Amino acid sequence: xxxxxxxxxxxxxxxxxxxxxxxxxxxxxxxxxxxxxxxxxxxxxxxxxxxxxxxxxxxxxxxxxxxxxxxxxxxxxxxxxxxxxxxxxxxxxxxxxxxxxxxxxxxxxxxxxxxxxxxxxxxxxxxxxxxxxxxxxxxxxxxxxxxxxxxxxxxxxxxxxxxxxxxxxxxxxxxxxxxxxxxxxxxxxxxxxxxxxxxxxxxxxxxxxxxxxxxxxxxxxxxxxxxxxxxxxxxxxxxxxxxxxxxxxxxxxxxxxxxxxxxxxxxxxxxxxxxxxxxxxxxxxxxxxxxxxxxxxxxxxxxxxxxxxxxxxxxxxxxxxxxxxxxxxxxxxxxxxxxxxxxxxxxxxxxxxxxxxxxxxxxxxxxxxxxxxxxxxxxxxx
Amino acid sequence: xxxxxxxxxxxxxxxxxxxxxxxxxxxxxxxxxxxxxxxxxxxxxxxxxxxxxxxxxxxxxxxxxxxxxxxxxxxxxxxxxxxxxxxxxxxxxxxxxxxxxxxxxxxxxxxxxxxxxxxxxxxxxxxxxxxxxxxxxxxxxxxxxxxxxxxxxxxxxxxxxxxxxxxxxxxxxxxxxxxxxxxxxxxxxxxxxxxxxxxxxxxxxxxxxxxxxxxxxxxxxxxxxxxxxxxxxxxxxxxxxxxxxxxxxxxxxxxxxxxxxxxxxxxxxxxxxxxxxxxxxxxxxxxxxxxxxxxxxxxxxxxxxxxxxxxxxxxxxxxxxxxxxxxxxxxxxxxxxxxxxxxxxxxxxxxxxxxxxxxxxxxxxxxxxxxxxxxxxxxxxxxxxxxxxx
Ligand SMILES: Cc1ncc(COP(=O)(O)O)c(C=O)c1O
Ligand SMILES: Cc1ncc(COP(=O)(O)O)c(C=O)c1O
Numbered sequence: 001x002x003x004x005x006x007x008x009x010x011x012x013x014x015x016x017x018x019x020x021x022x023x024x025x026x027x028x029x030x031x032x033x034x035x036x037x038x039x040x041x042x043x044x045x046x047x048x049x050x051x052x053x054x055x056x057x058x059x060x061x062x063x064x065x066x067x068x069x070x071x072x073x074x075x076x077x078x079x080x081x082x083x084x085x086x087x088x089x090x091x092x093x094x095x096x097x098x099x100x101x102x103x104x105x106x107x108x109x110x111x112x113x114x115x116x117x118x119x120x121x122x123x124x125x126x127x128x129x130x131x132x133x134x135x136x137x138x139x140x141x142x143x144x145x146x147x148x149x150x151x152x153x154x155x156x157x158x159x160x161x162x163x164x165x166x167x168x169x170x171x172x173x174x175x176x177x178x179x180x181x182x183x184x185x186x187x188x189x190x191x192x193x194x195x196x197x198x199x200x201x202x203x204x205x206x207x208x209x210x211x212x213x214x215x216x217x218x219x220x221x222x223x224x225x226x227x228x229x230x231x232x233x234x235x236x237x238x239x240x241x242x243x244x245x246x247x248x249x250x251x252x253x254x255x256x257x258x259x260x261x262x263x264x265x266x267x268x269x270x271x272x273x274x275x276x277x278x279x280x281x282x283x284x285x286x287x288x289x290x291x292x293x294x295x296x297x298x299x300x301x302x303x304x305x306x307x308x309x310x311x312x313x314x315x316x317x318x319x320x321x322x323x324x325x326x327x328x329x330x331x332x333x334x335x336x337x338x339x340x341x342x343x344x345x346x347x348x349x350x351x352x353x354x355x356x357x358x359x360x361x362x363x364x365x366x367x368x369x370x371x372x373x374x375x376x377x378x379x380x381x382x
Numbered sequence: 383x384x385x386x387x388x389x390x391x392x393x394x395x396x397x398x399x400x401x402x403x404x405x406x407x408x409x410x411x412x413x414x415x416x417x418x419x420x421x422x423x424x425x426x427x428x429x430x431x432x433x434x435x436x437x438x439x440x441x442x443x444x445x446x447x448x449x450x451x452x453x454x455x456x457x458x459x460x461x462x463x464x465x466x467x468x469x470x471x472x473x474x475x476x477x478x479x480x481x482x483x484x485x486x487x488x489x490x491x492x493x494x495x496x497x498x499x500x501x502x503x504x505x506x507x508x509x510x511x512x513x514x515x516x517x518x519x520x521x522x523x524x525x526x527x528x529x530x531x532x533x534x535x536x537x538x539x540x541x542x543x544x545x546x547x548x549x550x551x552x553x554x555x556x557x558x559x560x561x562x563x564x565x566x567x568x569x570x571x572x573x574x575x576x577x578x579x580x581x582x583x584x585x586x587x588x589x590x591x592x593x594x595x596x597x598x599x600x601x602x603x604x605x606x607x608x609x610x611x612x613x614x615x616x617x618x619x620x621x622x623x624x625x626x627x628x629x630x631x632x633x634x635x636x637x638x639x640x641x642x643x644x645x646x647x648x649x650x651x652x653x654x655x656x657x658x659x660x661x662x663x664x665x666x667x668x669x670x671x672x673x674x675x676x677x678x679x680x681x682x683x684x685x686x687x688x689x690x691x692x693x694x695x696x697x698x699x700x701x702x703x704x705x706x707x708x709x710x711x712x713x714x715x716x717x718x719x720x721x722x723x724x725x726x727x728x729x730x731x732x733x734x735x736x737x738x739x740x741x742x743x744x745x746x747x748x749x750x751x752x753x754x755x756x757x758x759x760x761x762x763x764x765x766x767x768x769x770x771x772x
Pocket of ligand 1: 100148149175617
């Protein structure tokens with residue numbers, strides 16, 4: 001079995017699972033409880049927060065736990081909108097954001113906010129100059145993803161930050177869900193970034209847990225209210241076992257990060273080289289440092305993406321159409337559409353996404369399978 | 383030192399079966415249920431089966447169950463989104479003074495947006511009067527949110543009666559069943575409930591997972607937007623292992639087990655009151671000992687002994703109990719529930735503890751607890767007396 005769908009979700013690491021189980025058994029208390037069982041759970045919670053903050057080179061009070069990437073995106077976007085509505089109701093984002101961002105924006109539109117969805121060029125990049133032109137006196141938020149989940153394009157975060165340097169009151173949010181563990185710290189440590197969203201299950205932590213970085217003194221309205229957990233910013237009994245597990249997963253993914261990212265890039269490079277040898281192939285994820293090392297999006301022209309995915313599945317290889325969210329309904333990719341890719345080509349796109357456990361041997365098997373599938377359809381469509 | 387956990391209303395340890403189920407899910411299955419490939423489909427099958435088990439447990443239809451990150455999210459979604467979706471029909475909401483903060487803070491937010499909320503008072507046993515509810519109901523009421531059972535005293539609210547009264551009314555009926563689920567039989571059809579919140583970690587399931595039941599056809603706006611998971615009503619990659627763990631926890635509590643727990647916990651309450659009586663302790667029960675109420679929560683007024691003294695004392699002796707609810711995160715603020723029952727100056731507000739039982743609690747543990755409680759109360763009162771005397 002070859003699992004090349006790590007951008008959809010990753011397999012939990014064994015030792016991370018052990019942490020989850022151990023904390024569930026030994027430190028199951030409610031961290032808000034004032035007795036020892038609660039205090040022990042609270043200690044684990046705060047230690048995990050400290051570990052995550054250290055690994056991200058931020059302060060522990062800048063880390064908030066959420067139920068995942070979707071909640072993080074929703075919270076930061078709507079929380080900013082509610083907090084800053086008195087100052088303006090204009091928001092800038094891009095056409096290639098994850099649905100968690102796009103649909104939060106759509107909801108805000110119905111509440112009277114005005115959203116500018118920046119276009120991207122043919123390669124999938126937002127143009128910082130276009131962004132600069134879109135800024136208005138009433139702009140309160142700019143939300144641009146770090147790594148696109150469909151083609152892996154790394155957005156020009158530093159350049160955007162440079163533009164925003166002149167507008168210190170605008171909140172700058174970056175969805176970094178696909179950027180973790182890919183040796184992109186230099187990007188994520190951009191000091192102008194105010195908010196970052198992360199999701200545990202994309203880096204071998206459990207599902208249903210994630211975290212948000214919120215720069216100190218940057219204000220947001222809470223999104224989940226109630227018992228006042230997370231300094232009254234995110235209520236709900238804390239998921240201590242999953243949080244401790246996520247802290248461990250983050251440490252593991254950050255260990256030898258550069259080396260692991262290079263290995264994924266090497267696999268991707270091999271795949272690109274082999275696949276592009278064939279005619280009628282379109283590669284959307286290039287082999288340069290403007291693309292993440294783990295995502296490879298390509299088309300076999302004329303064959304629908306789902307068909308390719310199922311053909312690989314028959315060979316026990318798991319890839320996806322461009323993203324898990326769009327794959328179920330067989331919709332064309334929103335990113336490719338925004339890039340101006342013709343519909344027929346966009347519909348034939350598939351995504352291979354790697355993690356640090358994938359090997360060159362798997363890549364060779366993949367290429368062998370690719371050739372078989374390719375020739376099968378070549379005959380069919382000849 | 384032995385540790386005895388009597389704070390199950392705050393959270394419960396996961397059942398071993400639940401841990402086993404989750405471990406299995408996490409170790410062998412890593413499909414994103416939205417993916418179309420084999421792993422994705424397997425994940426979807428687990429999701430569907432879990433949803434079915436859970437829907438059955440409250441007599442709902444499968445697609446009326448929306449998985450959320452827990453009780454707080456369910457409450458926030460149900461209350462805020464229902465009010466926003468229905469504001470054209472009116473801006474009046476009815477609730478009670480003794481709801482969980484997840485409900486009260488959601489209502490406070492709505493008040494800041496111009497909604498009007500009537501908070502029904504409670505009597506000294508923490509129950510609301512149906513007459514008060516009837517009097518509060520108006521043609522422009524759009525939402526009624528009343529908890530099924532209270533987390534500090536176990537008081538059970540007249541949900542079925544309210545549901546019946548709302549039969550021919552436009553108001554949407556939400557109940558926070560976070561404490562009641564797993565102890566009371568729930569039939570959303572019979573009780574005419576439109577929205578219902580639960581949280582898995584209160585019934586020996588995992589944390590950060592719960593569900594919101596939303597009746598078919600309800601005007602419903604999602605809170606968490608994004609991908610199309612949960613029929614577009616709750617976005618985010620589905621937390622399959624936690625959902626499977628939740629379903630496992632639910633299967634461990636069938637009708638018989640639920641009734642068994644209520645009667646087992648009732649015996650625990652009697653065991654404690656008998657011990658206190660026998661020792662001549664001056665105490666009161668905040669709430670009732672009636673079998674109608676939730677039996678896992680017991681709120682005791684120990685006259686003359688400050689809450690924090692007792693709590694610390696018992697903690698040092700190895701007993702985890704609570705001063706009020708855990709959910710006013712780590713704070714020692716006076717309980718809004720006891721205040722609603724007695725007024726803010728009443729001694730009960732400063733001299734009460736909450737004890738809550740769980741599936742793992744044994745009569746021996748309760749006996750040890752009673753003994754320690756009596757000892758702690760007596761030694762504090764003796765010291766006080768000698769201070770006054772000297
Ligand atoms: C870029 C991006 N943002 C947000 C999300 C949502 O994360 P989650 O599934 O944890 O809610 C995902 C993954 O699905 C993603 O790829
Ligand atoms: C009655 C009630 N409602 C809601 C909640 C909130 O649930 P959670 O902490 O799982 O979000 C709790 C417990 O904390 C509760 O007791």
